[in-house]
Amino acid sequence: MVTLKEIAQLCDVSPTTVSNVINGKAKTSEETRQKILQVIDETGFKPNIMAKGLRIKSSRTIAIIAEDLAQFTSPPIIESIMEACEQKDYRVIVHNLRLYDRWQDTWYNKKGDYNSVISPVINDILSAQIDGVIYVAGHARVIKTFNDNFELPVVMCYAFSESSDIPSVVIDDEKGSYDMVSYLISKGHKRIGFVGGRMDNLHTVQRLMGYQKAMFENGLLFDPNLVYYGDWSRQSGYDGASVLIKQNVSAFFGIADRMTGGIYDYLYENEIEIGRGISVASFDNENISEYFKPRLTTTELPLREIGKRSAELLLNKLEKKNADGIEESSDESEDSNGIDVIKVPCRLVIRDSVTSL
């Protein structure tokens, strides 16, 4: 097989010039560029991607670290990151930690287990020719995997970082919940049962905050007895409904479609007609929600959008770095700790499970 060096000799230029042309760098005259491309074409030369990484500074390759590819949130995020990278001619390598696959939802308090899985991946990324990293979390929390001195640019997607060097792109849980509860209130509902996930989960905390703000702004008392903490499972939705129904609620707000499936189960079992006797709203807009009877009114997670924004953030950073040789100073808004957080709004999906009181 012909080598890059031989191409250079055939064209009477330096190997660096050939490399620049292959990598689209505009430092070569058009005449030389055409000549080199012609010789590459004639000789059937295939640039060796791996060797290329060793020779030039930027490999135009980013790594995605997914906490679990099979979480329903991951594929749309990853797919839109890939789309954005393709448009800018970046390659993407996907690492999959398989955290839920290994340990279901028990892993996130086991630091040792997590470290045993993330460490080899970080080593891989650091010893390969990778320009930057997007970390795709399985659920929102503060992730401390990368310290301030981490040597590559990182963007945190669907979770929060604790480093001022690492921006986060998350969904706006609080606003999404606020919008849904405001919608329920606009339909006349005042006693709204809130079926949350685990109490210390950030999605739960922020969605409850949105609920409370909507109640407050409408001059409605917040009754803590209307809050039930489940564990995201369908069974816990069922249990929540059976508890809250005694509080004389006219509507349920389950904050995950799968859990809301359990609320439906309870109402079906007790022959309480959904959308007439009682209204039900939810969060996620998973594909299951379209198959509920009646079809579920829910809140769409902007998964493709947070993927796209994460990719844009990282690629802009890399392009600026390439152009200037210096790190970009971000234009994005910062929170009180100086950490960039981009919150992407959710969209209400109005179907048939909420009606006027």
Added chain:
Amino acid sequence: MVTLKEIAQLCDVSPTTVSNVINGKAKTSEETRQKILQVIDETGFKPNIMAKGLRIKSSRTIAIIAEDLAQFTSPPIIESIMEACEQKDYRVIVHNLRLYDRWQDTWYNKKGDYNSVISPVINDILSAQIDGVIYVAGHARVIKTFNDNFELPVVMCYAFSESSDIPSVVIDDEKGSYDMVSYLISKGHKRIGFVGGRMDNLHTVQRLMGYQKAMFENGLLFDPNLVYYGDWSRQSGYDGASVLIKQNVSAFFGIADRMTGGIYDYLYENEIEIGRGISVASFDNENISEYFKPRLTTTELPLREIGKRSAELLLNKLEKKNADGIEESSDESEDSNGIDVIKVPCRLVIRDSVTSL
């Protein structure tokens, strides 16, 4: 940063010996091995994965080419391939063609579009240090991407190859359908409406064959008027139900859960009670099927299993190649054209939508 060569000098051995130790090859004395590992530890040497690929024959890295990561079938397949590879200490690189994302279901008759996407991926794989490839299709068909002279071992997953060098691991559509229709017949159903996908789709063809065999073996006439070809969409399930209901069927067999959702829609709309007035069975066991009311009796796709079998096939091939320097001759059964096809059985998931007539 310290290099592999410097490690070799410090240990007074050849760079090849250091490389062998790093890659776990058992050609070195235990004493030398320990010494090298100690020096690696003390110097903080990180083997450069990419450079490593250039020096040694096997990179212990395989590539997955997914037709679309966001198809519901892909994540479980990919996750179990990764699990199997991890157990054997192989790295996995994921390429995602995003075919459905780009062109929905119109792409598979457009050879040019497909080639524009697959070609750069194949080039990437050939110029990187990859030991083998698993192609994860979005639906079953004969895939001609790799010719007989393709330079790497390939396993075709969830589709068929046309090369005797490339084994296929697929789900047993025909047997899965045969089992479900036999179950319906055992419940007293004789007029069973079959709502298929597109007529020329291999899943449709094989599932219809299973339906016909079950009818034949039970001495029941096959009435072609009971077959409706949809397009996998929910709407086409609705349309199929509205046509077949006039044929006096006592049960529907929709061959994809999403499409069967449309059968449910039709029956709901016409107040025909599912599981009493009429039975409904399906295929896929997507997560939506658990949320149907009544919960859907369906056929589980063995997605994790075909992923695992594909990985085992490829890794065994690679291990044998490494050990012997020759290609393995397969033990698997071959079809009449000499192409290995492994069919993995599906499992019936009995829920509440089928009752005795």
